[in-house]
Structure formats: structure tokens, C-alpha cells
Amino acid sequence: MTLPTVVLVQILLPILLLLSAIRGADAGGIGVNYGTRGTTLPPPADVARFLARDTLVDRVRLFDADPAVLQAFAGTGLAVDVTVPNGVVPRLVSLAFARRWVGENVAPYARATNISRLLVGNEVTTEANRTLLLALVPAMQNLHTALVAVSLHGRIKVSTTHSLGVLTTTEQPSAGRFRDGYDAAIVKPLLRFLRATGAPFMVNAYPFYGLTNDTLDFALFRVNAGVMDEGSGLVYSNMLDAQLDAVHSAIRRLGFGDVDIAVSETGWPSAGEDWEVGVGAELARDYNKKAIRHLGSGVGTPLMPNRTFEVSIFSLFDENLKPGPVSERNFGLFRGDMTPVYDAGIFTDPETVVPVSTKLTPAAGQGAAAAAGRRQWCVPKPAADEMMLQENIDFACGQEGVDCAAIRPGGVCYEPDTLQGHAAYAMNLYFQSNGQHAFDCDFGQTGVLTTADPSFGGCKFM
Ligand SMILES: *[C@@H]1O[C@H](CO)[C@@H](O)[C@H](O)[C@H]1NC(C)=O
Ligand SMILES: *[C@@H]1O[C@H](CO)[C@@H](O)[C@H](O)[C@H]1NC(C)=O
Ligand SMILES: *[C@@H]1O[C@H](CO)[C@@H](O)[C@H](O)[C@H]1NC(C)=O
Ligand SMILES: *[C@@H]1O[C@H](CO)[C@@H](O)[C@H](O)[C@H]1NC(C)=O
Secondary structure: OOHHHHHHHHHHHHHHHHHHHHHOOOOOOEEEEEOOOOOOOOOHHHHHHHHHHHEOEEEEEEOOOOHHHHHHOOOOOOEEEEEEOHHHHHHHHOHHHHHHHHHHHOHHHHOOOOEEEEEEEEOHHHOOOHHHHHHHHHHHHHHHHHHHHOOOOOOOEEEEEEEHHHEOOOOOHHHOOEOOOHHHHHHHHHHHHHHHHOOOEEEEOOOOOOOOHHHHHHHOOOOOOOEEOOOOOOEEOOHHHHHHHHHHHHHHHOOOOOOOEEEEEEOOOOOOOOOOOOOOHHHHHHHHHHHHHHHHOOOEOOOOEOOOOOEEEOOOEOOOOOOOOHHHHOOOOEOOOOOEOOOOOOEOOOOOOOOHHHOOOOOOOOHHHHHOOOOOEEEEOOOOOHHHHHHHHHHHHOOOOOOOHHHOOOOOOOOOOOHHHHHHHHHHHHHHHOOOOHHHHOOOOOEEEEOOOOOEOOEOOO
16 A cells, blocks of 8 residues: 555545535435245344344335344334235224234334334235225225324335236336226225325336346346337336336326335346246346446436435345245345345445445455455445535546546446446546555445446446
């Protein structure tokens, strides 16, 4: 390490840390779906501790209201979304039952566990079960009323998750609309409820399903020719944007364009049957990583520009008890023993990603991955503040020996033109040019080291 760098770091770090303290914590974050249909999964307390301490995950969605799991997340601060199982939904048309359900399953845990939502059923709108469907909105209303009674409605919102099957077509994003018969009868009252209570419309969006060899690049956020929506004239560079805009179009069509959209599930399997297109750990890693980065970047989608989206990855664990093709059991970021299937950029574990903010001294600065001889790159944290990212670019590119031509218009790394992408390039260049110390990737706690090469297409990261 050269002397000027030491001086620079000593002057700069306190300033950057101060700035980040003033601006507060990162917005958004990463969610995970914590399914438990596996035989060898770790105890919930271990899972909660691990997520809170060793990952950037700040939201967890449960598929039921298991008291042991709710208790395990006590004191972690992680936002917990609790799914009300489909089987319970019809009974919630009774307000007395809703009150009892909240009294038994929510209220006792809400003080210590940051319960943030009740998700009423999963994909009820595509279950083709009339009893369930007709019970949905009344159940949501009753749960909300029950939360009001115990003064938890300010903190705990009520929503439900939908598959894309709730739409008639997702071919042209601008033509998206809800299934006939569902739009006025079910979805409209649902949207009215979400608007009135400030809860988001939650969608499970999987570019993986319906994939062909021809759409693989489009689904994986790789460089591709793009797809033109003939209705709007807008060009789509990835499938997830197209899916979210189809949902947005459908919601707008009913007059509820102001209701927020959140991605309750998205993901990609790391293994599958021979006949399944695009399965594999590297593809799963790339998809999840890029989906998190894209939705947190603030770029938005063609129809919803300049905004971030909350996103939860499906799933936390591989679940060997799930039925269906091999892929169904292999959506996990982790195996049953908590070892990562791949690095989706969610770790603060020094073996995979170095938590740079805790490694400010030169002695510790190299990080375990570097010590182990593995290459590392510096990238922004998925939910890093946009203003900070711009400052990081300006700062890094202003340093002697850091040439940012590649991210200027016409440069090989200019497209896709996103702040996250440009900041990743600039921050990494600064990190690599300065001796690759972990603290050269701190950037006011907006940077993080990864062992996954962020290079894509013709854009090579040093
Ligand atoms: C609880 O979760 C919400 C997100 O729903 C978050 O904004 C808040 O900071 C969390 N609370 C604590 C105490 O961590
Ligand atoms: C509809 O869903 C309810 C609740 O899950 C269930 O009890 C019932 O058996 C289902 N009906 C049909 C026809 O599948
Ligand atoms: C898709 O591509 C893979 C790898 O190139 C190939 O093995 C497979 O046969 C292709 N599938 C179809 C349906 O074209
Ligand atoms: C999105 O942000 C860019 C850059 O700040 C701005 O030029 C553009 O007008 C914004 N678009 C919308 C629709 O707000």
C-alpha cells in the first residue's frame, strides 16, 4: 500500500461514513421466501441468526404462521411477511374468527418480531377454487379490522400474492389485463382495499417459466436485441420488466395505477430435468443477482420508470419434499445444511463476500477470499442509495489512473445505462487500482466485495 492511499483513506473514509450515517440505512433491501418443505433444514433460530448476521437479507416471507419460526426472528429487526395458509382463508369470512386468528398467531409475537404483512393465501386468484376466491377479499378486510382492534394496522399491512396466471395475456406488456370475470368481481374490490390500506399488489413473477432457448438471454438480463411492445412502442430489454409492466397495465386499466407493485417471489432453479431449458447454478446465480440489482437500481421498468421495487427471492432453501420436476426442489440459494448453492451477492460472510465496513485496518484489509487466492470484484450493495452511487462514480473516476471511458456514452460498459451498473464499474476500477484492500471497497458502506465476476458481453471488469 502506498502512502498517498493511506492518507486518502484516512481522510476520505470518515467523510464517507459520516455521509452514509446522515443519509441513513440503504432503502429497499433483499427479501427471501423461507419455505420449509425439506427434510434436513436447520433450526429456525439458526436460520434467523444467520440471515441477520451474515447476509444482506432484510425481509423474510413465511408460508404459514409457525410460532417457532416467528419467535426465531424476534429481535432480528428483519421484516417478516406471514402467509395465511389457503386452507384458513374461507374461515376468515367470520370477523370473530379473524380476531381470534390475529389474537393467537400475530399479536403475541408482534412485539419482538417485526411482522410486516399478512399475506392472505398464496396465488388464490389462480387456484380455480370458487370458495377460496370468493372468501379472499372479505378475509383480507376482516384481518385488517382485527389488526385495527389491536392497534397493529399501522405496522402490519394485509395483502395477497398472485401468479401471473391472474392475467389473460402477458405477450404485450401494454395489453396486460386481468382474467375475464375476475377483474370486476375479485380484483377491483381487492385493489380498492389495497389502495385504502396502503398495501402493495404482490406478484410472483418467474421469467424461468415459459422459457425457450430463444428467450434465454432476454430472461437472464443478458445483452439481447430487445422486444418491442407494439402497443406502446417501448422496447423491453428483459422479461421481468415485461411481466411487471403487464401487471401494471392490468391494474391501470381498472383505474388503480397508483397502487404499488412488489415482487413477492422470483427465482431460478440451479438444477432440473434434462428437458428443462436454462437450469443450472450459474444461470440461477446470474438471474437472481441481476434481478436484485435491476429492481433495486431505481431505473424502474419502461412503463414504471425511475423507481425501485421490493423483491423477494424464491427460495431460501432447496426443498427436497416438493413435488413436480427436479427444478421445483432446486430453487434454493442454500442447501439444507446452509451452505450456499452459489453466491447471489447476498453475503456479508468473509469467505464469499467481505463485509468491508468491519475490515478497515490494513492488516485485515485483504479479506479471506483474497487470502485464499480467489479473485474479487467491488460492486455496490444491491440497495445502495442512488445519490451515494453517483458520488462514488464521481469520486472514483476523478482519481488519477482510474479511466472511466467504458461507462461514458459509446463505451463498452455504457449499456445498460444504469447507475448501479456504472457505479459497479467505477467502484471496482478504483478498488483494483488501489491495491485491492477491502477498505478500498467501502465507499461509505455502499460497496461490497464479491467473488462473482460482474463482466458481461464485451464489458470486462478489471
Ligand atoms: C421492520 O420492517 C420494516 C419494513 O416493513 C422496516 O422499515 C423497519 O425498519 C423494521 N423495523 C426494525 C425495528 O428493524
Ligand atoms: C377449496 O379450498 C378450500 C380451502 O383450501 C378447501 O377446503 C376445498 O376443499 C377446496 N375446494 C376444492 C373444490 O378444491
Ligand atoms: C436448447 O439449447 C440446448 C443447448 O444449446 C440444446 O441442447 C437443446 O437441444 C436446445 N433445446 C431446444 C428445444 O431447442
Ligand atoms: C427519470 O429520471 C431521469 C433522470 O433523472 C429524467 O431525465 C427523466 O425525466 C425521468 N423520467 C420520468 C418519467 O420521471
